[in-house]
Amino acid sequence: MSESDILVVGAGAKAAALAAKVHTINTLGLGEISMTVIEKTEPAASWLGRNGMTSGEEPLAIPPVKDVGFPYQSSRQFGQVGDEIDAALLPFTWQRFAMERHEYATWVNSGSPSVMHRDYGRYLGWVLERATEGVSIYDGRVTEVALAEGHESWQAEVAERGRAEDPESHRGRVLVLTGPGVHRHFPHDPEVESRVFHCDSRREELARVPEGEPVEIAIIGGGESALSALVFLRALRPQARLTVYTPTLPLSRGESFLENRVFADPDNVDWEHLDVETRRDFVKHCDRGVFDASVLERIADDDHLSFVCGRAMHVSLAADGEAALLEFDSPSEGERSQRYDYVVNCTGFDLLRQLRGLFPDAVRDEVEEQCGPLWDSPPKTEVPIGRGLELEGVRPRLHIPGLGGLRQGPGFANLGSLGLLANRVLQPLLSELGVHFAGISETIEDKSLLLD
Ligand SMILES: Cc1cc2nc3c(=O)[nH]c(=O)nc-3n(C[C@H](O)[C@H](O)[C@H](O)COP(=O)(O)OP(=O)(O)OC[C@H]3O[C@@H](n4cnc5c(N)ncnc54)[C@H](O)[C@@H]3O)c2cc1C
Numbered sequence: 001m002s003e004s005d006i007l008v009v010g011a012g013a014k015a016a017a018l019a020a021k022v023h024t025i026n027t028l029g030l031g032e033i034s035m036t037v038i039e040k041t042e043p044a045a046s047w048l049g050r051n052g053m054t055s056g057e058e059p060l061a062i063p064p065v066k067d068v069g070f071p072y073q074s075s076r077q078f079g080q081v082g083d084e085i086d087a088a089l090l091p092f093t094w095q096r097f098a099m100e101r102h103e104y105a106t107w108v109n110s111g112s113p114s115v116m117h118r119d120y121g122r123y124l125g126w127v128l129e130r131a132t133e134g135v136s137i138y139d140g141r142v143t144e145v146a147l148a149e150g151h152e153s154w155q156a157e158v159a160e161r162g163r164a165e166d167p168e169s170h171r172g173r174v175l176v177l178t179g180p181g182v183h184r185h186f187p188h189d190p191e192v193e194s195r196v197f198h199c200d201s202r203r204e205e206l207a208r209v210p211e212g213e214p215v216e217i218a219i220i221g222g223g224e225s226a227l228s229a230l231v232f233l234r235a236l237r238p239q240a241r242l243t244v245y246t247p248t249l250p251l252s253r254g255e256s257f258l259e260n261r262v263f264a265d266p267d268n269v270d271w272e273h274l275d276v277e278t279r280r281d282f283v284k285h286c287d288r289g290v291f292d293a294s295v296l297e298r299i300a301d302d303d304h305l306s307f308v309c310g311r312a313m314h315v316s317l318a319a320d321g322e323a324a325l326l327e328f329d330s331p332s333e334g335e336r337s338q339r340y341d342y343v344v345n346c347t348g349f350d351l352l353r354q355l356r357g358l359f360p361d362a363v364r365d366e367v368e369e370q371c372g373p374l375w376d377s378p379p380k381t382e383v384p385i386g387r388g389l390e391l392e393g394v395r396p397r398l399h400i401p402g403l404g405g406l407r408q409g410p411g412f413a414n415l416g417s418l419g420l421l422a423n424r425v426l427q428p429l430l431s432e433l434g435v436h437f438a439g440i441s442e443t444i445e446d447k448s449l450l451l452d
Helices: 013-027 081-088 094-100 104-109 117-130 190-195 203-208 224-236 257-264 276-286 293-299 351-356 361-371 418-432
Strands: 002-009 035-039 135-139 141-147 154-159 169-177 196-198 216-220 241-246 305-309 311-317 324-330 334-340 342-345
Touching: 002 013, 002 135, 002 154, 002 418, 013 035, 013 081, 013 117, 013 135, 013 169, 013 418, 035 169, 094 104, 094 117, 141 361, 169 418, 190 196, 190 311, 190 324, 203 224, 216 224, 216 324, 216 334, 224 241, 224 293, 224 342, 257 276, 305 324, 324 342
Parallel strands: 002 035, 002 169, 035 135, 196 342, 216 241, 216 342, 241 305
Antiparallel strands: 141 154, 154 169, 311 324, 324 334
16 A cells, blocks of 8 residues: 555646646655556556557647646745746756757747647656656556545555556545546447447557548547547548538637637636636637647648538448448538448547546445535536635545636646646645745736736
């Protein structure tokens, strides 16, 4: 059994941001935090291209300078020493990583182009290797999380441990769950399964699409994962005809300085107190169901690609057994069906569906007793996520930053503000550990409103 202050499931982007901050705080002597990370595949598994989700060669939709410390405004959470913390984080920056590889000048001189998922994954792995002070990383798959005796901490059970001598259980005063989740369920008949792929299907599976033939493929979804599948399929099967079904008119992502400021600093617009419709609209315009403009440029002259506005509803096997039949509701023609060789479900990721499997029934009930209905709420319900990116009211704290986009700020569901995310998670823990920071400016009065 290992015991630490913070137990993190998954060594990805959020773990890297937390590890860098914990290392920095410990090294500066500001606190003594212990953190344990458990990773089932390999550090940065989601990004390297070896484990599904991405081939590794697809473009990252944010600039890599939004790295593990971004937006480097820690004084808002940690007062005067916040600046010291940010300065001590400089060895963990994307720039430092690129310099060490002698790639920085070339990257800047070529106009700081977008980087591949694989490059970003290597960066995260590099951070995790260096952020060692107080941080331990174990190989293993977390199979279950539950409250430890006395309900003072969380306990994770681990299978497929990297080394036989590694602990089977890990305890943490607080638990942080990471990862994008698993693909959202899309209704389809079991007989057509072999013709349906998902946004998290391993890229090798897509190689089932025959080569050198004008196959017809439908991609369902109007967001980043649809675009990622599209870019990958276009490179893999240049002759395929691709049709993207978007529920509303396809839109590119809003990312001017105005929108970006909200990702980096949601307090700037007093995000938490905006009405839910305004917050939802912003997320729709800037994150969910929108395409990255720079990636769209690459496919602008693709004459084997079309977009259909319509809500896809179901996939069945065609009567001759030789194709998939996609049923969809078109705003102009009502319910219709169309034949495809393959259908790719890119309707989004569902984090709660993935996490459900980690919690035994009794623990799920106990969590819901404290924070209200969670697991079976309808998909668009706002999840009660508090300022520390924790499930509100649940003790010991259970941080699920990926669910915090709507309630706390759009950047917490993605890579938009990893440094702030780490600060928000660490802030309550540090005050419990007796660490107090002077001169904290994070009061509502101090916030300059975006349009001031
Ligand atoms: C292909 C793809 C591209 C994306 N591109 C962008 C982008 O360009 N910009 C952006 O802002 N956001 C992007 N996102 C959104 C992205 O989901 C989040 O930004 C990101 O996943 C947040 O990092 P994380 O640490 O939560 O998860 P990850 O970096 O995915 O790390 C989660 C880790 O948890 C591990 N894990 C899962 N279950 C267990 C378990 N039971 N036991 C142990 N370990 C486990 C996984 O192996 C993985 O390494 C993308 C997501 C995907 C899937």
